[in-house]
Amino acid sequence: MVKKKIAKVFAFRYIMLAAILILLAGGLVLLPKYQKHEGIKPQELLSNVISSERYITTDELAQKLIYRDPSFILIDVRDEKSYADYSLPNAINIPLEKLLDEDSRAYLNQIQFDVVLFSDDHFYADQAWILCNRLGFKNIRVLKGGVNNWFKTIINPEKPGPTMPAEAFQLYSTRKAGSMYFGVVYPEQANIAGSDTKIEAPKRVITVQKRKKKPVEGGC
Amino acid sequence: MKELEKTKDISIAAVLFILVVLIGLLTYERPKHLYAINTKSTLEKLTGDNYLVTLNDINNPDYVLIDVRNQYEFEKGHLENAINIYTPDILSDENSDFFDELKETNKTAVLYGKNPQQVNPPFLVLYQLGFDNIKMLAVENSYFENKLITKNSDIEKSEADITTFINESRENASIEPMDEDIIKAPKKIITTKRKKKAPEGGC
């Protein structure tokens, strides 16, 4: 009776099961450590990257700024020096190196505001956008042409020639009004008395709540 | 004698069957393209090493020129012995094999397009897939009497100093220049760092 029981215990099947268990547990240790695959799939990223509806033109942005549209944040991805020289009103400076730091993530990974990234041209802004897109951040846009284009179109719009169509003139006048809003003063304005009441862009306090992840409740 | 601990015999077949099904399910669809580096290291590499190539050193033997524009633009005019891989199908099978083979023979693929902004997306996608033998030709392509003219263009050069322009416009409009801080709206942004909400639960 006892021999049968020992035979049963050490029968082949238990050893095989133990071997499978050791193999699986050991396998975990030997597997090569590789980066976790962060973000969305490459094909998805490629299709998002090719489509160009992420761009916002300087005229649209000027419109939003003039009408004080509260639903977006401007993020300047240039370095501190060029940000100190000139930057768009109410822009927050997150240099490209510090894009993925913890505190800048509070600005990028939130669904409360639209985010508009800009740099001198939209080269660095595009790179920042691609990285954010890979991490799955929503409603982030890029200013087409960046600050250079901003200068060419809004701050210093070039006067349309006489043969240009009427829309060009309208565009020019809106852009000129825009430039006045952003601080450029034209000679003919000078003689209006007391015209130095500059409408400075309102200081906006942006409070960004961290996106609430659906809590996993559990317990006994 | 009544069996003390009567247990049905374990059926190895059932256990193995379930294990095989589970392992099969888990390892079934291994995606073909996997990122090799996560976003943080991509960022370090981007801001770190120099991936830009200028026009005058493209005749280095192990550079392979790759044009990312569409076929029509490519036919109109392209740099000599450039290969045309249009951006939407850089991840197609033969193209990714082509890039793998480039990587083995450690040639560097130099991407170029109408302007550096157009090259940026394919460059970054491939870069994150682990092809670190990729460089970018910082060049502006334009046509003059349908002959391709390529000239160097440097990235992100700020063309105009806007603050001085605004100040000048103020001077010649005979008003004293605004002091610095009015233009740059002082920003005081309070981010409420919310305490990570612990998932409630337990009994």
Added chain:
Amino acid sequence: MTKDKEQSSKHTYWNPYFGGFIFGILILFTFFLTGRGLGASGAMKSSVVSMVESVAPTHAENNAYYSKFIEEDESPMNTWLVFETLGLLIGAFISGGLSGRISWRVQHSPKITSKRRLVFALGGGVLFGLGAQIARGCTSGAALSGMAVLSTGGFITMLAIFGSAYAFAYFFRKNWI
């Protein structure tokens, strides 16, 4: 022959390794689906809370512990654990029915009377109810689901339960052996 076969099948259970394997797959599946482990004593807590709330709502409101589980819009019974316990009763009934183990009886060691067994069961229950609330989990909730995600609290609870059970085993041996 069938009586004996039926009699013998009453006591033949699954092989523990096979049962444990399926149990492990179930815990894995639960984590994959809902992100949380299994549990049992939580359901009893919810039932006690709902009973007390229906009997003495004011007392339930100002007692610090009950008020944690009482929300205006839904009853405390509307928790994941209560549904899981409901399923547990159904599953056990099915398995018991299949192998003919369903009958009203008190299972106790031949040496002791069923009255003593019931008294010890009540005592054990009270102790377990108290301990489960203090440790925020029972063997399946805290220990097993905790160990599945390598949580320190889970291992501590498991060691405490089995350690102290082995320590107290000597005192209750008359009940079992």
Added chain:
Amino acid sequence: MGPLIPNGIIPIEWDSIIAILIGVVFGFVLEASGFSSSRKLAGVFYGYDFAVLKVFFTAALVAVIGIYYMDYLGYMDVSQLYVHPTYLWGAIIGGVIMGAGFVAGGFCPGTSLCAVAIGKIDAYVYVAGIMIGVFIFSELFPLLEPIYNGYFYGNLTLQDSFGVNPYWFIFIFSIIAIVAFVISDMVRKKQKKVFY
């Protein structure tokens, strides 16, 4: 994809239905592997039937290996799973009381419900006892509150608290489990036979 419901892949409404289905399999497996009989449960403390030890450790091992493989392959993100919080003294004191209750009563809440389902009157009494226990705890809550909320170290995993590499820990844990299984078989042979 990670835990499906928290990530929204499966809508939250399915939560209760899934709970019932998981409960059915849970009850079936517990009852089928013999956890509805208190004497089989108590066997682990008196050495005549180590079913509890075997099922418990196998289940924990299979679950932990499965979770970390799925995490490795990217199907599930371990950091999103609910980790049981570590209340040091709460766990120890609660565990000791539960251990006493386990040996005295012979059941734990899950298994007692299994026994209730197949008609064991002592299990009904046990469940009533648990409810009384919960009631006592809630009434004495102001007294027990410091233990209940004291020494809270957060939802720690072994990796956070001892810096142990999870993969190595699982490997060693599985070896310990197999050794325990073999020892339990030897101990069971020497023990006096108990029939139930």
